[in-house]
Amino acid sequence: MPAITPRILAGLTACTLALTSLSSAPASAEPEPGTKQTRKVHLIMDSSGSMAEPTGGGTTRIDAAKKALHSVIDNTPDDTELGLRVYGSHDNPEGSPESCKDSDLVVPIATDNRDRLRTEVDKYKPVGWTPIDHSLREAGKDIGSPGEDEQYTVILVSDGEETCVPDPCPAAAELAEKGIDVSVNVIGLNVSGKAKEQLQCIADKGKGEYYDVDNAEDLEEALNQAAKRTGQGLTMSGEPVTGSPTPEDAPVLEPGTYTDTLPANEEPRWYRVPRAMAENTLWAGGFIQNAADRGYALAIRWYHPNDLDDDCSWDKSSTRGGDGFNLGGVAVPSVSSTFTTACTEPSDELLLQLSLDQDTELPVQFTIVDEPAVEDPESLPEAASSPQWQDMPEEKADGDPLIGGASLADAPVLEPGSAHPINLTRGEVQFFAVDLDWGQSLQAQASMEAGENIYMHWSIDIYSQFGSPSGDLGTESFGNLNDGVTLKNATPEVRYNNRGEVGARGQTALPGRYYVVVAGGDADENTSLNLETPGTLQVDVMGDAGTGEPTYREAEEPQPGPDAPRPEGEQESDDGSSGQNWGLIGGLAGGAVLLAGLGLGAVWFLRRL
Known part of the structure; x- marks a missing residue:
């Protein structure tokens, strides 16, 4: 069996990824591995006549809303797209067709619009009614068809119930169904009874959060909280x-x-x-x-x-x-x-x-x-011992954060010896992939920066191509992140005779793709809106590739004739045969159908490697 080279690895990976497209398509598109999601926040603000009434803190509801909006505009990262839709800003008779369509997109969703947002926020006045259903449906048009790398958060602020239709909840459900990362968060300002129940229903059907506030300070805090991102969970x-x-x-x-x-x-x-x-x-x-x-x-x-x-x-x-x-x-x-x-x-x-x-x-x-x-397995190296941590000086990587996958299938592949900036929220889990050959082991280190009142259970784990735990030095941190925390884990060396051993050693008996998983605590929290905690993920591979590589018995598969096409640059060996990278095939499972499932064509391709 020939050694696993970068060319072979690239070829197998490409074939494996191609197979993913042949399997059943998911209901919603998922982002490409390592793609940074575009955050888009669409604000839907109440400008109905009741917003002129006072709220806690010695101000009117409309002034409290304007102050809170300015805070969101100032605090939202520059690469987050913001938009503003206002309803109830025109003086129309209650229940009239005009009042039930009184919803305007005053600032389209974009990044380079902060000054315009500030200007428009200062303009609007409380005079109209509350067409929430129409506003949510119009917001759906504003969003269009979300891209696979886009995360949309719609934030509805209201101080009363819908005035045009009996139930606006179905509109929220339709809006949330537009994509895997679309949610509707709702802030109820000085509401109770039916109005509160209605707004809570909108948040529930919209797969978002409901915030109940009764003063200007709480409104500002809630609006900023609602503009934060949610974390991703395992898929x-x-x-x-x-x-x-x-x-x-x-x-x-x-x-x-x-x-x-x-x-x-x-x-x-x-x-x-x-x-x-x-x-x-x-x-x-x-x-x-x-x-x-x-x-x-x-x-x-x-x-x-x-x-x-x-x-x-x-x-x-x-x-x-x-x-x-x-x-x-x-x-x-x-x-x-x-x-x-x-x-x-x-x-x-x-x-x-x-x-x-x-x-x-x-x-x-x-x-x-x-x-x-395998030919003569007794001649191969004995089972590996537990790993010994080799020093990895902490680094702080610069640039845009690398977004880990939500599963084995979409984890970005990292090069050995590399360091990457990452961001996690409470309850989030992110997958990163590293390829290992025979005789190699993996080390991973995540250094999470200090953050005020960040209280969660951080962990770093390593899993095999099957999703089985393969790390043997895992560290965790539970508590406030006031001083930052460094998490470490490492696998035993990949050896054929690891099979049958207890724990992580038994899960590192095949080469291929292994997965570093960094998690931010309770998965039940990953649907809540949280601040991102930045950090740096470092990975390295120890050992010489191919050490202890077994010799597999040849499968008696039919061979192509002399005129059959062969991969460019590949020549038939003198004896007309070559080995198969069966261990690596297993390692590249990662959620795709394996190459073996393609039949003779894939078998021949592998034999030519």
């Missing part, structure tokens, strides 16, 4: 499948990445997995979110079709991560030195069983890899 990707409750009816799954929903209380789900060669090792690894705070959660078992009474190999996951971000993952080979069982016997397929030790059903993402048998 899953893969081909949706439904496992069978019994092995007899199990669906056939080729190597690839899948999603399913596992029932509660250890009720099993079965799948049939073909082997390319009868003695190959099959890997299955997966993860769940929101597992129990302690104990085991996801169980993976392999069975030989001739013996369904005893599993060949199995393992259970334990939860990892900070408060709320509990990622339970594990990867299990069908054969290893730990398990001397029926799965060592040749067969064209094995049976895979997944189950959940939880009292509620949960979604699962899992990956299957078919690894050929």
